[in-house]
Amino acid sequence: MSLTRPPAGWSAQAHENWMQGQKKQAIDHVLQAINAHPERKPRDLVLQLSYYVFLVGDPAGAAN
Numbered sequence: 001m002s003l004t005r006p007p008a009g010w011s012a013q014a015h016e017n018w019m020q021g022q023k024k025q026a027i028d029h030v031l032q033a034i035n036a037h038p039e040r041k042p043r044d045l046v047l048q049l050s051y052y053v054f055l056v057g058d059p060a061g062a063a064n
Contacts, residue, residue, distance in 0.1 A: 009044025018052060027052050 006015035011033045017026035030049045034041050053059050 006048070007044070009042065010048045011045060014048065014052075023052065023056060027056075 004015075004019065006012055011030050014026040014029040014033070017023075017029060027049065030045055030052065034045045034049060
């Protein structure tokens with residue numbers, strides 16, 4: 001279990017993956033959570049995804 005909590009509205013599972021160095025799994029998990037909302041995408045999850053992709057520094061690679 002991570003010692004830090006994710007911001008409100010973020011995926012706790014993706015945050016845990018990220019904190020364990022499992023960046024691809026974290027990004028995949030956030031994408032799944034976002035795609036579970038067919039209409040309006042949750043702003044907080046979109047921000048979490050954006051943050052992770054920014055930190056990876058390779059947007060094209062994060063998409064694979």
